Amino acid sequence: MKSFIAAGIAALFLAVGAVGYAFYVDNTAKLLAGEVERVEEAVRRADFDGAIERAAMLDETIERRKTMLCAIVDHKEIYEIKRSLGELGAFLEKNDDAESLAHCAAISSIVTRISENTMPYIFNIL
Amino acid sequence: MIIPMIRTLILYFLVVTAMRIMGKRQIGEMQPSELVVAIMISDLASIPMQDTNIPLLSGVVPVLTLLVAEVGMSYLCLKSIKVRRLFTGEPSIIIYNGVVLEKELRKLRFSLSDLAEQLRINGCSGVAEIQTAILETNGQLSIIKKSPPLTAEDLGVKSKSNINLPFLIVMDGDINNAELRRSGKDEKWLNNALKRRKIDSVDEVFIAELQPDGELFVQRKERFI
Structure with missing residues (x-):
């Protein structure tokens, strides 16, 4: 009887966790993607000071959610975002719009991939 | 160094707890599905132990999923004979009335050497003294011996012990x-x-x-x- 109760609790934890996990990752991915978009817009407007500010806010958002993200996402993805963000900062300092936009696209692609990888799509299962 | 140690301890306690919840059968004689689960759990738990880039939940969630699946299957096997037959199979009689059932041995891919080995492990010297032998679903051989002949002990006579095998x-x-x-x-x-x-x-x-x-x-x- 105790086994069934324990298995039931585990099943409940898994079901609730799965929903919460998908919701949290999707929410975070959208938030980060939005921040990256704002950096891109600033770069296109040639407002590099604004872009640097936006990049700093993006970094702050990642730091705030880092613990939770590391619990559910491959740490290499987080480090990849941080690395790209560091490189983006350097190119923004140099007012290099091409490289900055390239790095924004790279960060955006990683963030989108994190969100896609958590969804129960057939290509993820296969 | 410390991070792998902490992860290992967490996963160790999780695996031990999961095995305990799945029941004592896991530790003793295993059905095929139980053996699969035990192997998978040990494999899954070891991955986040070694690679600290992988989130700890990547080990915890599969172990819990297997626990739920195994307990669920055990419950279904309890309630339904058909499900039980499907997942654990049926015991097979390989010696009946003193006759070794060749067809059954072939079906089970169980050689005579395997049979002789199992008989010895069960304390039997040979096929001749077996009335019935059943190969259980967990791979163990259950033996019912023929009525034993009178021994020197029964007659109250001392004799040298004879431990010769056939x-x-x-x-x-x-x-x-x-x-x-x-x-x-x-x-x-x-x-x-x-x-x-x-x-x-x-x-x-x-x-x-x-x-x-x-x-x-x-x-x-x-x-x-």
């Missing part, structure tokens, strides 16, 4: 020459013994076992019966 001299039509030599007999003796039983050739014999008391137990292959 000689398995023919297996599936092939003569085991080493066993034949060890028994002190030769092929001529064997052929004569078979002729007395109206068996023309060794090829017709499924199993021939020379008992320590000199008695020869012979079983023909099914197609020659």
